[in-house]
């Protein structure tokens with residue numbers, strides 16, 4: 001049987017529990033996409049003894065009431081009162097997560113039916129659906145009193161972003177008024193926004209409830225690998241007649257220090273970082289530093305580092321900080337979760353402070369000293385929040401801008417002052433095109449997830465950026481590149497951006513997986529995956545789990561399926577509006593939805609506390625993406641688990657690199673996987689990859705000149721995965 005065509009197998013939903021993006025248009029209507037009565041939610045009370053931070057976390061996600069997984073008797077009783085057949089009848093419960101989708105209390109009659117032979121029959125599935133429990137909402141007093149019993153009730157609620165809960169919930173004010181809480185968290189519940197806590201009216205996006213509308217700024221990578229851009233600068237948001245405007249304004253980040261410096265603890269393996277081999281290649285590298293004191297940072301920075309809970313440097317920081325302070329260009333490879341963000345932020349900020357940077361003030365054209373780019377909106381916002389954290393109490397002003405948000409809002413943040421601009425490529429080119437950002441003063445150009453930024457997806461945009469008028473040449477600026485993976489072909493491409501005497505830092509098993517992640521590979525056919533997924537999730541319970549799938553449609557499908565199985569789930573992918581993406585991430589961060597179904601848009605960089613498990617429902621097509629995905633757990637010395645479903649029919653090309661990554665990370669390699677790897681690669685394949693300590697090596701050392709680049713200037717191995725239909729900012 002060929003690949004499952006998820007849409008072909010989806011029959012028209014009989015009842016909306018979670019209306020996926022591609023169905024959204026059909027069910028959402030009105031300005032707020034709300035077509036059903038809302039049930040007032042209970043607002044959370046501080047008096048529940050929860051900590052301030054916890055409260056903030058919850059209040060930031062205050063949402064409509066949800067049906068809790070109360071005792072079965074009650075839920076049955078509840079269902080008896082509210083269960084009515086048919087669509088759109090019965091109570092709808094405001095809640096979070098899937099935007100403009102409604103959870104209808106009601107007796108479902110088969111929501112999805114697949115033609116495939118192995119799916120449960122509809123009757124089975126319905127039972128789960130109609131016996132919906134509900135995730136115990138963090139704001140529900142019951143939940144606060146006891147441990148969060150919510151378990152995996154069906155995820156109640158699917159309201160676009162905010163204001164879908166009770167009239168007096170935080171989000172009700174969302175429409176056009178300042179919100180007390182917000183949802184888009186950085187690592188720890190802080191919120192997105194821009195500037196140093198500037199407050200502004202957060203107007204809702206006037207959610208047209210539109211279906212899978214892409215933000216104007218979404219790049220769509222066509223099969224040919226060419227970017228087809230719809231950037232706002234090209235007449236997107238500004239009066240463009242094509243498609244509705246992007247009007248979403250992210251909530252401003254919190255200004256209290258608790259939130260700004262909220263952090264999670266390093267794990268038991270943090271000290272093991274010291275045992276990791278580090279290789280530095282290039283001429284005349286400065287010696288590594290061992291302590292923050294040796295970095296000779298200013299007092300304010302040291303205070304902020306201490307407030308952030310940092311006491312020891314990680315290996316990538318020990319080597320990167322002196323290199324950057326020494327003015328050298330750097331390509332740094334270190335495993336996921338090992339502190340690469342601070343490795344570039346701290347020396348840049350130290351340099352700005354030492355240079356006595358002039359506080360950036362209001363003017364139409366801002367000329368930041370530092371530009372940081374990353375491949376996804378959520379990641380660039382996370383980096384911005386780190387920059388804001390470390391620059392707290394200084395005159396350095398960091399600003400973030402990314403697609404899916406109102407361009408005017410971005411511009412308003414920028415013109416107020418901008419020393420460090422964190423941006424996704426599309427939006428960056430927009431604000432440059434609108435002459436709100438000048439490049440003449442750029443001293444630092446930072447590419448996080450650099451191999452992704454240089455591949456066929458973003459490479460052309462990055463080339464445009466360094467060719468922009470005013471951008472200092474690579475000799476006049478410092479260019480810094482960071483990633484956990486750095487394939488050789490991409491390293492060669494990086495040469496165009498870096499001074500020839502750049503330094504290459506390889507920390508440990510670079511390009512390989514973090515050893516703190518226990519990796520399990522299961523052979524699961526595509527029609528058995530859902531059953532296996534539910535089995536695993538039921539065993540996992542409420543621990544935060546990211547489930548990666550290959551396509552956006554599948555993300556919606558699986559999220560819906562899990563909700564029907566009473567597993568509180570949300571999803572993030574490029575077809576969801578930014579408000580929904582941030583809502584989903586917020587619900588996942590605070591544990592309201594312990595399961596996040598994601599496409600590759602969430603594979604890199606996201607640093608979310610307590611992600612205990614990563615499940616590759618679909619394996620990615622490249623081993624690098626696998627390494628990044630499983631790196632969402634096991635961060636900063638903490639341990640985590642990754643379980644991957646290996647489908648013989650579609651994943652055999654990954655067997656060999658998988659065996660290498662597993663053995664490099666000292667994981668058990670299933671014999672069946674080795675056999676597949678061997679049969680796929682024949683005698684040339686050596687199962688034991690232990691010999692090669694550095695999976696990524698400095699290509700300058702063994703470059704033989706011949707490049708395997710294709711006509712577009714990229715190696716075929718680096719072309720974005722054709723199956724990956726994700727759209728990137």
Ligand SMILES: Nc1ncnc2c1ncn2[C@@H]1O[C@H](COP(=O)(O)OP(=O)(O)OP(=O)(O)O)[C@@H](O)[C@H]1O
Nearest residue numbers: 310312313314336337338339340341484605607636
């Ligand atoms: N020296 C340190 N001490 C304690 N915690 C740290 C230190 N450096 C970084 N961290 C924390 O470790 C976590 C991971 O850091 P970061 O996100 O920068 O990792 P990364 O290497 O960029 O990961 P990825 O490759 O996934 O992007 C963050 O929560 C960060 O605050």
